[in-house]
Amino acid sequence: MWPDHRIQDLFGIELPIIQAPMAGSVGSEMVVAVSEAGGLGSLPCAMLSPEQMRNEFGIIRQRTSRPINLNFFCHQPPQANPAGEGAWKQRLESYYIELGLDPQAPIPAAARAPFDSTMCDLVEEFTPEVVSFHFGLPERALLDRVRAAGAKIISSATTVDEARWLADQGCDAIITQGYEAGGHRGVFLTNDISTQAGTMALVPQVVDAVTVPVIAAGGIADARGLVAALALGASAVQIGTAYLYCPEAKVSEVHRDALKRAKDNDTVLTNVFTGRPARGLVNRIVREVGPMSEIAPQFPLASGAVTPLRTKAEATGSGDFSPLWSGQAAALGREVPASELTQQLAMGALAILSRLGSADTTA
């Protein structure tokens, strides 16, 4: 059986498996599939309008009564910086010309919004069992409202200091996100990504530093990774990239194709898509403009000028300008439905645990 039941008991779920919220890539279909399979389905809300959130949440509650997680970003809203955005646009101008786009066209609005009072109203209306945050926590008054709505609160830490800070603010569990993880680093107390620890090193240090349960994230893509995380002292795992291979994932054709070809050393941390470091597969814009650009505007503004390039290129089947988010364990991914993946992870892990449990310790 599972060595540690704390997360299952806390959230009311059967399996120590959380499907990572992945803004832009996960919708209600995946959330329902994972929660019905006994894990915790997570709906990313950072790129949804209130109307879209209401719609997605309505579908989820129609199809499952099991616990689910709503996820939000809580970055500082960026200061308007026309000069910086202009310089960024100029850096990308040659690509606009190459693709036949008008470099003088207004920059589209960036699509990622931080948690605010309107989103909090929706949390109060929906009463999800779990609310998770990325990039720290919202202000105290909003956090108190989320708690009063009955949700368990969790957030990502990328260092022991961040984990302690989140625990001090009253988080019910800490997602410990290692360097291997796909997508944005959850960093919020430091800007230095060069020193971020990997999951193997970070998880046991966070486990030692806090008393609340720890959820390991980053580079976990199969049953072996799940068991390893439990051995490090985590009570559960949060898995992202492996769920991108599922048919329920809302990933573009170019992204899906790139994931299918991904190797262990194909990913990099880059800020060229949004202004914040995030892990994805290397493509043309990452190679030529990044991976880390000094002039990428503050998160999420950098995405504005990249979006028309992405849209135009994808229309011709090219992923040259698309964020191909992926963690380092992408090559372990398999194209199976999300419910099957969740079950395979759980059954595979239990089989390994039972094999390990029967090891002869007298030798």
Ligand SMILES: Cc1cc2nc3c(=O)[nH]c(=O)nc-3n(C[C@H](O)[C@H](O)[C@H](O)COP(=O)(O)O)c2cc1C
């Ligand atoms: C495509 C993609 C989008 C992501 N978007 C979010 C998000 O919206 N909110 C969030 O808290 N984490 C997000 N993450 C990070 C995940 O929560 C998690 O830390 C990560 O996927 C774990 O590493 P793995 O991809 O190796 O499993 C995203 C990750 C990926 C791959």
